[in-house]
Amino acid sequence: MAKTTSSGTGVLKGNSLLSKLLAFFGISALLGALGAGMMLPAGMLTGAASQVGTEMLDQLPAELNEEPLSTPSKIMDQDGNEIATFYAENRTPVELENISEHMQNAVIAIEDERFYDHSGVDGEGLARAMVHNVTSDTQQGASTLTQQYVNNVLVNYQNLNGLRTTVSGTKEIPDKLREMKIAVAVEKEMSKDEILEGYLNIVLFTGRTYGVEAAAGYFFDKTAADLNIGESAMLAGLVQSPNALNPENNPEGATNRRNFVLGNMYDQGFITEEEYNEAVESEIQLNVSPEPTGCLNAEEGFEYFCDYTQQQILADPAFGPDRDSRQRMLDRGGLEITTTLDSDLQRAAVETAREHVPADENEGIGAALVTVQQDTGNIKAMAQNTHYAVGEEEPGDLAMNFSVDSQWGGGNGFQAGSTLKPFVAMAWMAEGKSMRDPIDASRRQYNSDVTFPAYCLEDGKASIGEDWPVGNALDNMYKPMRMDYGLYWSINSATVAAAYETDLCSITDITTAAGITTAAANEPLNPAHPALVLGSPQVSPLTMAAGYSTLGSGGTYCEPRAFESIVDSEGEEYTVPPVQCDPGALNPENIKELNNTLTGIADERIAEGNIDFPIAGKTGTNNASSSLWFIGYTSELTTASWAGRYSSLDSLAGSTINGRYYNDVWGARIAGPMWVDYMQEAGPQYETAEFPAFDGPTGDPAAEGLSQGSSNNNGGNDSSNNNDDDSNSNDSDSNEDSEDDDSSGDDD
Template sequence: MASSRSPFFDTATTLGKVVAFFGIAALCGALAAGLMLPLGMVGGAAANTGSELLDNLPAELQEEPLSLPSTVEAADGTVLATFYAEDRTPVSLDEISQHMQDAIISVEDERFYEHGGVDGQGLARAIVNNLTTSTQQGASTLTQQYVNNVLVNYQNLNDLRTTVSGQKTVPDKLREMKLAVAIEKEMTKDEILEGYLNIVLFSGRVYGVEAASRYFFNKNAADLNIPESALLAGMVQSPNALNPLNNPEAAKSRRDTVLYTMLNNDKITQEEYEEAVASEIVTDETPVRSGCASAVAGSGYFCDYVQRQILADPAFGPDADARQRLLDRGGLTIKTTLDLDLQRVAAEQANQSVPREESDDIGAALITVEQNSGNIRAMAQNTAYSSAEGNGNTTLNFNVDKQWGGGNGFQAGSTLKPFVALAWLGSGKSMRDQVDASRDFYANGTAFPAYCRPGGATLVNTDGDGWEVNNAIADMKQRMRVDYGLFWSINTATVATAYATDLCAITDITTAAGIERADDDEPLSPQRPSFLLGAEEVSPMTMASAYSTLGSGGTYCEPRAIAEVTDGSGNSYEVPPVQCNSNALNSEDISELNHTLKAIADERIALGSINYDIAGKTGTNNFESSTWFIGYTSQLTTASWVGNYRNLQALTGRTIGGVTYDDVWGSLIAGPMWVDYMSQVADQYETNTLPDTGTGNPRSR
């Protein structure tokens, strides 16, 4: 039926018409007896008079789409998680067992196919009962109940505050009757029955007969037998009180009452009745969990990231509350970029490398992005997405920035060094050129070139006398080639490279590659030279995207999780498209840099175990509480991180995955996890040769 401006009408005006027609005394008398309409409207010709009166009342029922669950799907359409305020799966009437149809009509409205929306005989029966007994009996038809549920649905979707359920006033009941009569003129009986069975509450947040059938019996509504149908039909009277899982005796008693009405209405035979009444209630509880905690394939954290993206996007509503309501009720289908094959392997590998049962403070994370699109193909960690107490339970997403559910990030360590080398190459130098890595102290006031800073420099300014730089490997404070310093991750070589280049040129490159702080999303600042050695906290997703710029030969793509969103009505929502800058970094410089990064990945990390081109860099932070390896093939980039996510306590001496580490390096912890994961998944995508114009052996000084 067509929508109108409002689902409600002026009840005061309507009540005034009724009072004027029947007289105040008659109406008040009827109300005192628990009636909704006077006796003159309940039978024969008088019933027609009542219908004529109702015809003069406004008929305005604003129908909204049913509140439907939203699903988050992987790229292949597999459902990762479901969100709902009401668990409902609409089906057509021919997909509902005839037994179920007979049961609901028999117990709720046996004259459903005879009345015009308001049942005069039912009203008369209720009047007599309410006048002569201490019990109260209602007379709402299925059509009236459908109207009431439509109004409730409208209220929920539009966040209104109305009286459409519970204790109804006279105007409420009159409105319900009027709208029922109007609906009977616009819809067929089968359409009304179908609508009712799809909208009505059965228990908790389970709405509609299909969802109820799946929840209680793990079967489709089309397959419901006689006792199952009677059980569900009986529940609509009091959904929670008659839940067979909580109150089996009350549920069985009500079921048997429904069976008796079915027998009286010739919907079942005496034999079928006796057999059904004698049967025990047998359920197969199969709930559909709502939210990210039940996401499949360890995708709870990715699901959480997607949810946060939806709630932050004005395309889905004017504010966060409206967007959450749409997510819970709008029947959205959110197709994501996640590759379920990669996700499963990543989740398994993260937990295998760092078993969550071993500790409640050591985390492991793997995130894979695709170079040419920024599409996130996997996002996993070793913990369980849960707010419950217990080792390995957390809702903190290690892979993302603070605003997307992560923490303050982790120090990048030596994973930042390739971008220093790129600035060196961009100044016209070569990876084979030498720097003075013997210098290990820069006094306060030492000027590092920084063209974008006041005076064209950044001055060292520490709490002590200056900045002391040390190396993890002994006897490395000497002159050396830049490629050699990068291969062995020599801090003094990196700082010397930056001192001979320009800090602003370096941060220009890190900004172009999307590197920003995890806590405030600000780009790295040339004001603090310590950023050169990875002192700033970043997220694995940020670093994976930055390294994908190297893997692509200079194209930076914004990380992207959502590919397409449609709602239950088929409407499409605007989502961020693939956003890439094809000239973010210099491709020729990357080709030369690849020579060193390929050697690191192949010789120090994979140890020759991977037969296609890989490149990347290790990293360990100052406190030895975080280790990294970030590496790429020609199409995929993966950041691997293992560290203490609760504090900066060192991993030295800790047992991780059955191995006790006396030394902590990215090549010893995060690197092997990267190899174990990528060796299983990388060849599902292109693994072409990475451009390499470098010369010489970076292992040799």
């Protein structure tokens, strides 16, 4: 709902003073005076008198199209702490009582000494300027503070609405006449103090620093109320030529101009001779404190979340009809954008990701942690190991946001690996089966003529297209086993067998209900590709965190959201995405049974008992070992932990990461420990209740056997519990867990 109507003083009518001037000078004289005020050569006015008359003046609009002042927008965390600022004009409007009296006097002394005597247009000033410009080689202007205020308001309106900007030096006669007419009208509607306050808040002082409060902060790191005589004179002197007289670049010019202002202040009785002498003899003491703008200057580690929120605003028609207008609203609209981000969790996530996978030591290797709150979808943290930069300049500098889909500034995503296996198990249970029911995981290959059930596809089936060898990490895992055992150890042949006995469309129905889509196209997973059950689709960490939050919440899917509220400088509230949840997305009873397996994976294999509150989750490694995952949850928070290569599919095996050499890589070796370290700090800051218990029979999912009560925790592998899944290698000498994976045979 971008504002398009005028506000403030609204429509201002009246041109009595202009009519008096017209009668006094005559039209030709007035045009000459206008030329003087505009510092136009006399030759440019030759034909003007024939074009301008009383009728033209009457037809000129006296409406001051006024928008709220262009002010910075701020992105804030959930507690109102500033994350980043956006502005085209850095400005902080203040009331006149909060502006030093010295500053008020200085600008009057140099810009409009008869400010309190005229009614918007200074006839004496026009006459003086006309005589001066005729008799001198230099040019003198005659615009009053009121006229300058009007001009700045018009420029502000044009900037906010993407119109042609008319500034001093480019005005034509009708522009100047209109400015004068509106100035007279403004004087009838506003007091002198209101005009002076408006002027001091709107005028440019240097660069993109507008208004006296921002200027005082920029040059002196103080408020406008605290400006002394010399500082006030320097700032007032800048108005004539904000960049040319900037004391940073031209200290001599700035000093001379300041002293000229001080002379006017003394001549007009604003300061004493003693105050004048003291100020003139002093040096300009700068304490330059620029206000950063944009996500590049956001708090360290918060840049990627900042970029995500900016992308969301630029895509939302509520902020303008097109991307350019939305950016103008962000840069000029004074938006207060309160997000869902928890800064404590964010800082912990950034520190953990950078500690576990140092970006400057491992070029091309990324890490990300993203946390969502299950019952709201609120994004609480979005961090990665790289440093936000536009254009890669140094190792570890990157603009791409690992956590999000392509449309929001991410890449094409990363293969999900075994993290999709719990959703296969959900489809298995949806057919009335139990996690303790047997599955024949002995099949090593599915030939090209094999089809998988897929009720939503033509003929109700999906074809493989070519022979599909299904690899397990250990040869002795090709055998009958319980479904929970197959999921606990992430046995590829068990997952594929379950999908073959179920239905691919039923599986994608469940992933779609959990909000899982591809990162590049934002499309539901395609059941036509059976390899999806081993994690071939490329997804983003945010998508997977939200998907797993459906498991953590007991079946409710909530769309991820980044905004709590957005309010503009006029107090107008903008509609932000509300909490949008589907409480019946997944079957809660099936989740209870599934949690018996996922809590074992998280607590026993990933945390190894080092987290003292209930957790659940699943590891994942893609076929190339270039993407490693652990996605886990508590009763309130879900966090996706990812590490891998972002510029290629080269394996992470053979890499040294954080001082450790990895001959083999698995989700449990990098992504898992990163998740644990982060959640040890983040988890206790929110609810960590017990997960609802399953009423049916359960056992130890790590124990081999087809009957309840079996307790062989080695799963027949003699393998360490410290390692993850998910390789398609058939190396029977491997010391890794038999958790396999992931996207075997994938050509997707």
